[in-house]
Amino acid sequence: MSRAERGPTGTAGGSVPRMTARRMMREAVARRLVPGDRLASEPTLMSYFDVSRGSLREALRVLSYLGAIDVRSGPGGGPRIARPGPRVVGSALAIALQFRGTTMRGLLEARTELEPVAARMAARRGDPADVAMLRACHQRLAASAASAHRQRECLEFHRLLAAASGNDVLELVLTALAWMCGALDRARPEPEDRCDATRDALVVAIAAGDAAGAAALAAALLDTTTGPLRDGAARALDERVSWPDVDELPDIEDRKDVATWT
Amino acid sequence: MSRAERGPTGTAGGSVPRMTARRMMREAVARRLVPGDRLASEPTLMSYFDVSRGSLREALRVLSYLGAIDVRSGPGGGPRIARPGPRVVGSALAIALQFRGTTMRGLLEARTELEPVAARMAARRGDPADVAMLRACHQRLAASAASAHRQRECLEFHRLLAAASGNDVLELVLTALAWMCGALDRARPEPEDRCDATRDALVVAIAAGDAAGAAALAAALLDTTTGPLRDGAARALDERVSWPDVDELPDIEDRKDVATWT
Known part of the structure; x- marks a missing residue:
């Protein structure tokens, strides 16, 4: 991975997942999503944000670590908007x-x-x-x-x-x-x-x-x-x-x- | 993933990678590692912390997002201790x-x-x-x-x-x-x-x-x-x-x- 690909922050993880995470948060705020609101399915998100499954999952992980989404599995599960506090x-x-x-x-x-x-x-x-x-x-x-x-x-x-x-x-x-x-x-x-x-x-x-x-x-x-x-x-x-x-x-x-x- | 497996924080990502990330940081501090110090190879880390490759990589991702390690690829690359600031x-x-x-x-x-x-x-x-x-x-x-x-x-x-x-x-x-x-x-x-x-x-x-x-x-x-x-x-x-x-x-x-x- 070149310096440029790693993005201006110098942090690892690639710039695509990080940029995707940011875009998702910008949209979440612009659309006034509130904690508990569900995100769309993985294929829909991949298509909407034009990213691979791997990049999408990594973006969701970043957001999860930051407390911006909460991922629950099982029936009724999946990623939902959370409120980082x-x-x-x-x-x-x-x-x-x-x-x-x-x-x-x-x-x-x-x-x-x-x-x-x-x-x-x-x-x-x-x-x-x-x-x-x-x-x-x-x-x-x-x-x-x-x-x-x-x-x-x-x-x-x-x-x-x-x-x-x-x-x-x-x-x-x-x-x-x-x-x-x-x-x-x-x-x-x-x-x-x-x-x-x-x-x-x-x-x-x-x-x-x-x-x-x-x-x-x-x-x-x-x-x-x-x-x-x-x-x-x-x-x-x-x-x-x-x-x-x-x-x-x-x-x-x-x-x-x-x-x-x- | 059950509630218990997700750990007490309720954040996604599983408790093994998060616990591994914490153990790594505790050891890094205890051993007085300084920014720039390299971590061992992936097989060594997997064996030392007794985790799968997937869990180790996710632990490293968490630490990377938190600015505690810096991952560079190519010759002389690999994860190094960074200083979260x-x-x-x-x-x-x-x-x-x-x-x-x-x-x-x-x-x-x-x-x-x-x-x-x-x-x-x-x-x-x-x-x-x-x-x-x-x-x-x-x-x-x-x-x-x-x-x-x-x-x-x-x-x-x-x-x-x-x-x-x-x-x-x-x-x-x-x-x-x-x-x-x-x-x-x-x-x-x-x-x-x-x-x-x-x-x-x-x-x-x-x-x-x-x-x-x-x-x-x-x-x-x-x-x-x-x-x-x-x-x-x-x-x-x-x-x-x-x-x-x-x-x-x-x-x-x-x-x-x-x-x-x-």
Whole structure:
């Protein structure tokens, strides 16, 4: 394969499958396809995109790895449009961080810097629906004693906070970081939670449009959450970010029960 | 393929190739392989990881898409370790943003919030080598009149600023965002640059450890850079982020001439 055939990106896999993958995504967006929409049969796709079976299958694999399609087999199976989300961003971030030898400490530092930014933006927007979701999540957390459930809701609270920023980039990146840090939570000895009051105050500040207060409280919340880690489990913080961790985390976006909250 | 065989992530491609890909990356990190290191022959890899040819090839494809290996054919070819960088993160971010209908305006908003954070961290660190790289890049920019060259150096300045934060997450995410915004620069009518003074002051503030000043100047720099866009080319800002854009951008990390600057 010549340099030119490999395309401008220098990545392997040939340019035909990659170009086909891009064309499919451009069309999917232009036609406003939504998650769950089925793609046509293999022969139809081969003919429409004018590619060989091998190129088509490789294009579908690329899109599958990127979370843009979901391939299920068996009756009623076949490729369907999916919605790439924080998992894909997290996976790409994690593999890059793993190669750099980044530790969980670096991940926490990024969250400590970025979550207050999201909280400030959320307070400026003061979207009532977002505030209601945050409040409901906080109430579920405060009422729950079961450790596994608390951990899920904790992740969900941080996801909702990131989403309340109203900025897709912050939402994707911060949610991916929260997931990667989820591995740390498993290393904690007790499901002790000293965050209820701070979380409550944060929701109040966002609802009141108090941007500076919300930013300070978001920083305090993360500080309280990770305090025990910094004090007692330095080893966990010095662990390197590992690529597999992300893929093995549950996909929160699938949890309709929590996401709709009504 | 049953649900169980597809693995916990729900993505297609089977769990054996994905698990193999992860094992390869874990070993690559554990053995401290560096970019350029060659992998063993296909039969050796098949035997070592105890997988079929098909599974091995798919594992290598996954890793290739993720930028963790680079496959070149011909004499001296074969898979080699690569270094997944901002391009991979940018590609994952871009496809997720494309599906959300995020506009370039949303991308700029994220940069406007995050670049000052990186500048503040850079000033707090005050790493002399990073400051020297930023200063050299600024000087190249100030001395250059050629539009294409300026554009490259502009991207490079923002990458260096992100790297000077000392945080891998911020470096990867901000560089990816700068690349995605690079598509906007092509839409600008003139290579006019009103940023030289601001950029100079920003480097001085970082060198002096003036965190608040650096943050304010980073915000001002982005504001000046994007001012013409906001004023005159609203249409460009309303364009949706498109997945292909990122892959088609040059890979700055390959540019040894600029990255080493000596």
